[in-house]
Amino acid sequence: MDFTFAPEYVALRKMFREFAEEEVRPLAKTIDREHRVPHETLKKGAKIGLLGVPFPTKYGGMGAGETGYCIMMEEFGRVCTSTITNIGAHIGIGAMAIYLDGTEAQKNKYLTPLASGEKIAAFALTEPNAGSDAAAIRTRAVREGDSYFLDGSKIYITNGPIADIVSVFAVTDPSLGARGGVTAFIVETNWEGFKVGTLENKMGIRGSSTSELIFDNLRVPQENILGQTGLGFITAMKTLDLGRVSLGAGCLGGAQAALEAAMQWAKARNQFGASIAAKQSIQWMVADIACEIEALRSLVYRTAWMADSGQPFSREAAMCKLYGSEVASRTINKALQIHGSLGYSRDHPIERAWRDARISEIFEGTNEIQRTVIASELFKEIGVRVRS
Amino acid sequence: MKIVVAMKQVLDPRGFTVNRKAEKIFVNREEWITNPADLCALEAALALKDKLGAEVVVLSGGPARAGDALRDAWARGADRAIHLSDKAFSTADGCVAARILAKAIDKVGAVDLVVCGDRALDTGAGEVGPRLAEALGWPQVLGALDVSVQDGHAHAVKPDGAGYAELEVGLPALVTLAAGANQPRYPHGGRIMESYRQYQPEAWTAPDLGLSEDELKPLVDQRGQSFPPERQRGTLLDSPEELVRLLKRNRVI
Numbered sequence: 001m002d003f004t005f006a007p008e009y010v011a012l013r014k015m016f017r018e019f020a021e022e023e024v025r026p027l028a029k030t031i032d033r034e035h036r037v038p039h040e041t042l043k044k045g046a047k048i049g050l051l052g053v054p055f056p057t058k059y060g061g062m063g064a065g066e067t068g069y070c071i072m073m074e075e076f077g078r079v080c081t082s083t084i085t086n087i088g089a090h091i092g093i094g095a096m097a098i099y100l101d102g103t104e105a106q107k108n109k110y111l112t113p114l115a116s117g118e119k120i121a122a123f124a125l126t127e128p129n130a131g132s133d134a135a136a137i138r139t140r141a142v143r144e145g146d147s148y149f150l151d152g153s154k155i156y157i158t159n160g161p162i163a164d165i166v167s168v169f170a171v172t173d174p175s176l177g178a179r180g181g182v183t184a185f186i187v188e189t190n191w192e193g194f195k196v197g198t199l200e201n202k203m204g205i206r207g208s209s210t211s212e213l214i215f216d217n218l219r220v221p222q223e224n225i226l227g228q229t230g231l232g233f234i235t236a237m238k239t240l241d242l243g244r245v246s247l248g249a250g251c252l253g254g255a256q257a258a259l260e261a262a263m264q265w266a267k268a269r270n271q272f273g274a275s276i277a278a279k280q281s282i283q284w285m286v287a288d289i290a291c292e293i294e295a296l297r298s299l300v301y302r303t304a305w306m307a308d309s310g311q312p313f314s315r316e317a318a319m320c321k322l323y324g325s326e327v328a329s330r331t332i333n334k335a336l337q338i339h340g341s342l343g344y345s346r347d348h349p350i351e352r353a354w355r356d357a358r359i360s361e362i363f364e365g366t367n368e369i370q371r372t373v374i375a376s377e378l379f380k381e382i383g384v385r386v387r388s
Numbered sequence: 389m390k391i392v393v394a395m396k397q398v399l400d401p402r403g404f405t406v407n408r409k410a411e412k413i414f415v416n417r418e419e420w421i422t423n424p425a426d427l428c429a430l431e432a433a434l435a436l437k438d439k440l441g442a443e444v445v446v447l448s449g450g451p452a453r454a455g456d457a458l459r460d461a462w463a464r465g466a467d468r469a470i471h472l473s474d475k476a477f478s479t480a481d482g483c484v485a486a487r488i489l490a491k492a493i494d495k496v497g498a499v500d501l502v503v504c505g506d507r508a509l510d511t512g513a514g515e516v517g518p519r520l521a522e523a524l525g526w527p528q529v530l531g532a533l534d535v536s537v538q539d540g541h542a543h544a545v546k547p548d549g550a551g552y553a554e555l556e557v558g559l560p561a562l563v564t565l566a567a568g569a570n571q572p573r574y575p576h577g578g579r580i581m582e583s584y585r586q587y588q589p590e591a592w593t594a595p596d597l598g599l600s601e602d603e604l605k606p607l608v609d610q611r612g613q614s615f616p617p618e619r620q621r622g623t624l625l626d627s628p629e630e631l632v633r634l635l636k637r638n639r640v641i
Contacts, residue, residue: 008584011460015575049577062577 003298005071012068016075019045028080031207032352037086046117051090054242055099059107060115066242066307070249070300077253081356082207084250089158089208090114092243093364094121097167098186100242101227101235110165110186122163124154124187124213125236131156132369135178135233139215141170141185146222148172148185150215153197156363160211161196164189167239168215169232176230184226184235193218204355241317243364245307248300248320251328251360252293254353258335259289261350265339282338289331296327315377322370325360332357389442389537391433392496393466394489394504394520395426397450397457401509408618422457425505425567432535432565433503434465434573440537443467445499447492449477449485459583463575469589470496476594481606486519488604491597493524499560501542506531506564517564527557533569 005013023041031037045051054069055061062068069091076084095114098106098121113119130136139152150170157166166187173181187194197212227235263286266277276282303320306313336343336350343350361367379386403417422430433444446461448454449472458469472492480488493499502524507514514530521528529535532544533552542561545554557563594604625631635641 006584007456008581011456011463011575011580011584012577015577015580019574047576048574053577057578057582063581064577068577068581 005067009064009067009071012064013071013075015048016050016072017078019048019050020076020079024076024083025079028083028349028352031080031082033206035206036209037080037083037207041083042086042117042120045087051087051117052095052115053091055091055095055111055115059099059111060113065304066245067301067304070246070304073246073249074253074256074300077250078257079253080207081250081254081353082205084253085158085205085208085359086162088243088246088250089123090121090163092246093123093239094159094163094165094167096242097123097184097226097235097239098165100238101184102186105223106186106226114165119164120159120162122157122159122166122213123239124157124160124166124168126154126156127152128155132366135182137169137171137178137182139168139170140174141172141183141220143172148183148220148222148225150185150187150193150218150220152215154213155197156200156210157213158208158210158363160213161199161209166213167226167235168213169236170215172229172232178233180230182232182236183229184232185220186224186226187215187218187220191218191220203358204352205359237314240364241314242307244317244321244370245300245303245313247360247364248296248324249304251324251357252296252300254357255289255293255296255328255331258332258350258353259286259293262286262289262335262338265342269340276338285334285338289334292327292331296324299323315374318365318370318373321360321364322367322374325357325367328357328360389436389440389500390496390498391436391442391444392493392499392502393426393430393433393444393446393461394502394516395430395446395448395457395461396423396508397421397448397454398423398509406615408615411615420453420456422460423505423508423510425507425509425565425569427505427572428567428569429503429505429563429565430461430464430466431570431572432563433501435570436501436535436537437465445470445496447472447489447496449473449480449488451478455589458589459580459587460575462587462589463579463583464573465579471589471591472597473591474593476599476601476604479606480604481608482513482515483519483607484604485516486523488597488599489516489520490523491599492592493520495592495597501535501537501559502526502562503535504562504564506566509567514564517562521562524560524562526560526562528562528564529555529557530564531566532563533566535563535565 049062052061053064053072054066057063073084098111114121127138141148141150168185168187169182171181172183193216195214197214200210266282267275269276300320303313303316332353336354339350342348376386397420400419400421403419404413404415406413436442437444444466445468446466447470448458454471458471462469472488504517518528529544532546534545536543540559541556542559543554543556544563545552
């Protein structure tokens with residue numbers, strides 16, 4: 001057993017941290033206030049490969065796999081959750097769906113410009129009546145000759161307003177439901193019939209753009225079917241598995257940054273004639289936070305290693321998402337407590353971190369769904385089917 | 389054009405604390421970084437490469453960990469990285485280091501320009517640059533903020549009194565760059581991966597450079613070290629009024 005990172009990952013982490021500290025941290029507050037991640041920052045990152053971390057170099061990616069991608073999400077998660085939400089929707093689910101199930105021609109046409117950051121991706125699964133229950137998708141795709149016509153709408157789509165290419169999930173056969181009836185399509189947002197609807201006014205991750213997408217008799221050529229007709233649900237699940245690992249990594253970064261900030265404050269803050277770091281109440285909070293972070297770190301990178309080495313990792317991915325998001329919320333909450341009133345100030349980064357952390361318990365499959373996935377996989381091992 | 393960049397690693401200053409009272413350095417986190425001024429020298433070389441086309445060759449001594457600095461330089465865009473790697477180099481002082489580098493530059497051959505940092509963050513001696521230029525018999529500009537090349541000459545801008553001076557030297561020449569002279573580019577992530585998975589820096593030893601044991605004997609030997617006195621903590625004042633009161637009380641105003 002060897003738990004050390006290969007030297008290329010150590011060097012990669014150094015670069016990610018430097019970029020995050022120099023280019024993103026100074027903007028994090030503005031990103032939150034002005035509700036946008038500056039295009040120039042993304043472009044600067046794209047120049048050094050940040051928008052294609054896990055993809056092979058032959059598609060213009062960095063070739064760093066899920067492990068490298070998790071390292072980036074952790075390092076950027078330390079400074080700005082809005083930024084990792086944008087990058088995560090682009091790499092982790094939008095482009096990832098094309099990488100996992102696209103044909104060679106689709107990868108050359110779509111993945112390459114996405115990995116180089118020339119184009120931005122989004123992933124459109126959620127609908128007003130279909131979130132965790134993906135089988136209730138209403139968006140219809142009707143075949144006419146060698147084309148499909150899409151009608152319907154999607155909501156809460158990260159990168160919706162800025163995406164050039166969207167992986168869209170639509171019903172091709174209503175009689176078959178989620179398994180067999182849903183197909184994935186690669187949609188270019190400049191096609192006729194594609195519209196961006198209302199923007200969400202969110203509590204946190206305010207810099208990431210989230211919107212409704214509307215398809216009005218949108219023609220998609222048959223060659224843009226992603227994966228096989230009727231197997232879109234499987235494409236979605238495979239993609240989300242990888243997204244959940246990196247989501248856990250982003251939470252890890254947020255929790256780690258909160259711990260470091262709380263310790264710096266505990267060292268600086270004097271009460272009753274001594275630094276509050278000397279108080280046992282503070283020490284216990286710090287110790288508890290650190291334990292949870294360490295457990296999460298092991299879980300995230302072990303799961304990333306499983307994914308990179310071709311092992312099944314679906315259950316662990318659900319754990320990364322579930323545990324990661326709850327660790328982030330819990331530890332950032334405690335870290336805010338250590339900061340006292342200062343942490344409640346709109347001007348302090350921990351206030352933003354606290355708001356930003358909450359969404360991770362909800363999106364990319366609620367934590368309730370993750371628990372269901374984990375439990376059903378566990379029961380399956382003893383021959384019990386518990387999934388409805 | 390062929391440009392050589394000489395660089396070395398230093399201990400990341402964010403990873404240690406200096407206790408002047410106890411006269412001790414506490415290393416909390418041992419991390420090595422490329423000397424910041426050397427990184428500016430690399431950036432200057434890569435900018436010249438972008439503009440005029442050049443082969444950039446990076447040289448570094450040091451133990452195995454120097455490989456990280458060399459790979460980093462390669463990932464940023466250098467064409468060749470050479471590790472001057474020999475146990476006999478480990479005792480080198482400024483004079484011997486310049487001697488080793490001069491031999492290596494000879495071996496690289498047909499070099500037009502050598503750039504390096506004007507001083508290292510750790511020793512702060514700033515002697516390798518000028519000694520190296522002497523060993524090569526080349527003109528030198530020290531502490532430059534910018535360097536460009538035109539018609540067989542290097543033009544270097546450096547601080548001069550209250551302003552700046554532009555100096556011109558015939559090539560081949562050596563220019564040292566000050567830390568902060570420019571903003572070094574980030575290495576490309578894909579090149580970082582490649583630098584470890586596919587690339588291997590070359591390694592040159594003392595025999596490769598034709599250096600004898602005598603030539604590697606340091607001239608300086610360190611007898612001990614001392615620390616500057618501990619600085620007095622200042623007083624934090626709450627208001628400008630308080631400052632005025634204190635200044636009056638101490639009869640400053």
